[in-house]
Amino acid sequence: MEAAKILNEGKAVSLTLPGGAEQRFHAIWLRDNAWDESTRAQGNGQRLITLADISPATRVIAATADERRLHVTFDPGAHEVSYDLNWLAEHAYDGFRPRVSGWVAPEIETWDATLSGRLATAEFATVSVSDAALGNWLSAIRRFGFAKLSGGPVKSGALLDIVDLFGYVRETNYGKIFEVRTEVNPNNLAFTGLGLQAHTDNPYRDPVPTLQVLYCLENSATGGENMVVDGFRAAERLKQEDPRGFDLLSRYCARFEYTGSTGVCLRSRRPMIELMPDGELVGVRFNNRSASPIVDVPYDDMDDYYAAYRRLSELVDAPDMQVSFKLQPGECFIVDNTRVLHARRGYSGEGSRWLQGCYADKDGLLSKLAVLEMQGERTR
Missing domain, CATH: 3.60.130.10 (Clavaminate synthase-like)
Structure with a gap:
């Protein structure tokens, strides 16, 4: 696993995920999708905060990755959160995704x-x-x-x-x-x-x-x-x-x-x-x-x-x-x-x-x- 890289003065993080793809994640996206106890109810996964509770100036000031998790510290507040790398791979949004009008979801098979x-x-x-x-x-x-x-x-x-x-x-x-x-x-x-x-x-x-x-x-x-x-x-x-x-x-x-x-x-x-x-x-x-x-x-x-x-x-x-x-x-x-x-x-x-x-x-x-x-x- 390559070390996580802080991009654009903390506005994003880049890292290589399981499978080998390099993906970028915005700081605001990571903070909004944190799973720590102060952000999510541990029983049902629902958010305990609104977007208004997250500063628009949110930045990543520290980021490290091991074989299983990404560890991030956010500013303001020095808020520390870790993310499962497989979860990040499942929810990656980086990269160009061409869409042809009329495409169907991968779990659907059309028939005659x-x-x-x-x-x-x-x-x-x-x-x-x-x-x-x-x-x-x-x-x-x-x-x-x-x-x-x-x-x-x-x-x-x-x-x-x-x-x-x-x-x-x-x-x-x-x-x-x-x-x-x-x-x-x-x-x-x-x-x-x-x-x-x-x-x-x-x-x-x-x-x-x-x-x-x-x-x-x-x-x-x-x-x-x-x-x-x-x-x-x-x-x-x-x-x-x-x-x-x-x-x-x-x-x-x-x-x-x-x-x-x-x-x-x-x-x-x-x-x-x-x-x-x-x-x-x-x-x-x-x-x-x-x-x-x-x-x-x-x-x-x-x-x-x-x-x-x-x-x-x-x-x-x-x-x-x-x-x-x-x-x-x-x-x-x-x-x-x-x-x-x-x-x-x-x-x-x-x-x-x-x-x-x-x-x-x-x-x-x-x-x-x-x-x-x-x-x-x-x-x-």
Whole structure:
């Protein structure tokens, strides 16, 4: 380990981290991210101070490094702090990071119809008792935005047991649980036997429910197969074919609205393809049934915007993008509603088809997964 070097009159420190990369860290960043007892609560890691408690004149006046830690003294106050070098390596920010608009996080894998041969599926009885099996299943949801679960009880409300594995139900105007079967006067086309184009649910909410679970209780009707489409892969294909169209759908907001229930009027204004400021692809909202007039696109761009909208719709409908399956009683699937679109083929009046659905949020799932991964690391 090379000795730490103080740079720019104490405004930064340079050192070689595990792996051999030389990285620079600003003094203000190091002080803000200190883990000593006066800066962080040792039980939960939350900061005990605000940025206003850190002088803007903070400088490093001494810095040494051994094989495991960086030791720093700050001025004013001669405040001494040490940092784990592996932690610094994980949180290094030095260096040029080129980002192409539409990049996806490394833990995500986009897919098309070829995913059919390797669907992520688990057994309810197994994930209910095995942390390793549950972690693998949740990891697949993070990776693909979609997974199935089999062998669940065939009883009303069983889907709540699925959500209990990782988080909490998000209740909406449709209730804690909503029934997906034919109704005489439905307040949503999902409650008919009609086929439905692949879509994300509730785009008229802000924020949208980020997870949806659909659980099968009966399915003897002809037709009614479920389909899923990776909205991220569709966005990637659109960008490859039509970069300007991708830019328009990510730069301008679409509008969505739902007023199908008494006393409910939900509206949102968001792009169909949502990017973070650094270009990361983080969301897709696509639901033709709930789209309201698009008025945020300038006149000169509207033709090209609609051409891109049409092409995205064609990609969503393309057979080589779709994974289809027919749920059996006791089976369910879960989708990342900010990414994966789901659809249904129409079904006949003979036989019966009864699914129950509910919403949950991805933060609970990712929290549970992170805890399981940390436990796994500690036991290795």
